[in-house]
Amino acid sequence: MIISKSDHLIQILPPKEVDLNTNLQFIIHTIGKAARQAARTLASCSTDQKNKALLLMADQIKTDQKEILDANLIDVTAAMKGGLNSSMVDRLKLSPESLDEVAEGIRHVARLPDPVGRILREWKRSNKLSFQKVSVPLGVIGMIYESRPNVTVDAAILCLKAGNACILRGGSEACHSNKALALSLQRALEASELPSTSIQLIPVTDREAIRILCEMDQYLDCLIPRGGKGLIKTIVEHARMPVMKHYEGICTAYVDKEANLTMAEQIILNAKCQRPSACNALETVLLHQKIALEFLKTAGEKLLQQGAELRCDPKTLALLPKELQKNFTLQIKKATKEDFQTEFLSLIVAIKIVDSLEEAIDHIENHGSHHSDLIITEDANNAEKFLRDIDSATVYWNASTRFTDGSEFGFGAEIGISTDKFHARGPVGLEELTSYKYLIRGNGQVRR
């Protein structure tokens, strides 16, 4: 793998160490080693030093606006020529306005509290040893993502605020945009007191780069993939370091027999229709048989009117008013088994009638993805049983699943939603990008 001399991103690599004829493995290891060194420095940087660097970045992005938009145009043109669908092209596009938002996002992160140096716990033992558990950066984070170029900035600034060095590997579609954005961030770092290798972009988009990153556990403390299931599966199979992943959001609402049906209608319309492409949007609705007919008559009709396609189990089909079946023929289908474990990410909803709360819980545990699930009921006992027995990152009682989001949680910012149970679960904000260490202060204590 040879990197052409004309590739300006080569500036990211320490100039003297790079032989342009060496292979990808060497280049990525050089990046890894530099990141590890940067992480050591970052770990002892002050909040003020980090925030100043972030503010410089916000300014630099706007200073480099023309260069970034020119690079972005190359990507967008190639995507359109390559026949990428219009929503994908939209996600790729940058504009002066979206760069304003990016810059404002950076300033916002600068204003958030520093997640490093928090005293998580303090105690003393009878031998007078004093223990302190304090938050520290994770170290070096590898970020592997697809398409959207603004992830380059989002990921970099959140890692930096939490004192981590990051290595970014974006998708080929956004290749020129990512390089321009990373270069801009690095220019700001060079003007700051932080190491310029705190943020590095892998200058190529070979799949081979992912394999090398996955095996580089001497330099990477964690990998965060953002993208389709295929990408995540590959990384899980090959990574030697922990992976913070977001598989999918098969979110389910259970409308209990004790539900307030007006509330149920409002919540389900919001959770399904407000932004169906979001991971926290609803995919399945379970209806207790006692309220099913009433719900279908009212909320069912509203869903159909908003253009939703209903994939119904046999009992639901049998109950669904003939009138609706006639007026919305094309939007009503028989559900397959697969429909109950699919993340549609569009205006489709699978509906099933259940006989009990227990059946609903079983369904969710066996078919859901442990992301966000919801019970709508006025019965506190049923609600608390659901909250206890559903093993998902976020479990709701009488509120829309669309609140599973770092900013709605009050985290200020998020790098993603973790569907894992190890380290971080649910929205991953700045605190979730830290680890901890124990500081133990004594006056000569020895162990007997």
Added chain:
Amino acid sequence: MIISKSDHLIQILPPKEVDLNTNLQFIIHTIGKAARQAARTLASCSTDQKNKALLLMADQIKTDQKEILDANLIDVTAAMKGGLNSSMVDRLKLSPESLDEVAEGIRHVARLPDPVGRILREWKRSNKLSFQKVSVPLGVIGMIYESRPNVTVDAAILCLKAGNACILRGGSEACHSNKALALSLQRALEASELPSTSIQLIPVTDREAIRILCEMDQYLDCLIPRGGKGLIKTIVEHARMPVMKHYEGICTAYVDKEANLTMAEQIILNAKCQRPSACNALETVLLHQKIALEFLKTAGEKLLQQGAELRCDPKTLALLPKELQKNFTLQIKKATKEDFQTEFLSLIVAIKIVDSLEEAIDHIENHGSHHSDLIITEDANNAEKFLRDIDSATVYWNASTRFTDGSEFGFGAEIGISTDKFHARGPVGLEELTSYKYLIRGNGQVRR
């Protein structure tokens, strides 16, 4: 892989599902599926139900004492015939007294607070949504370990108390002992209100079983290996799920120019000599050049008297009093580069003279294993700089590194010491065997 009908451990598998002619993959997947089901039940068990099961286990181990000791005798006899060294044979041996200790250990865990259901954080947003972050079990934990059969019990009961199902895969040397112990725990589970598949032992010790476990991420939430570096490396390379690992403890003490040398001597003798085979024992001592001669004259002599071998860098060799060099010729050697990054696990210590605190910190960051490191000084500024800049699980000021231990921390019990930064770092007690979920209670909130 065929399991013989005479293998009594086959009782662990649900009898109808097992075709004795099927392969290892099928058997381990059956175990995995059963563990996943057990984990669901365990997650909603009460503290009382878990504690009662633990107390039954403590009794059952003593009831089954003869059976367990007979099985252990087979392992010990085989180990002696196979030429296993005597310290390894010692670690394998069980006795009525050691089983008393095992039973007492179980009762101790029953008395510890339940780590599940703790409210870690609670807050409300301006839209009146109420958020609760509560601790929940991790789910299913795979434990892969070598030699010592009491790990079978330790791992099983800690996992259980934290509401996790566990799958155990012990080493071949302790194969019969592990089976007898696991069977005894299962008998107690059968008499309890918990699923008997909460604790399962893989009934074979093929290396192939490890590979299968590593790929079984649909059933395992986490793998914990306990054993040599080779075992851990294999698991890190193949595991698709998070690994909570303990690499090695290359622990270093830095004796600052402002150290109280009497205290330094006491701490270093304790940290090096009290139990040199422990992971938290000292391997390297860095001496500030200003106090090096004085330290070598006094503490150096004591170390030699206690039988320690000193591996000295050139400056140390030059300073070391001629008298000592003559009296302890065989215990004084020139250090190689390798000596400063070796976990000796015996009475050997590498000694190096440094010119500054900064040099000491650099040495530790570049040669240590980020386990436990120590500064001895009366200068608070130097101490705080060391505590801040050393990126290790536990960092000490004026106390022995031997305190890195769950019970010395006051955790009540530990399953190991994590040298990772992800999820758990340092001593892994019951709390570190849990995850969390968010419970969100509303009254009809939707997202705008």
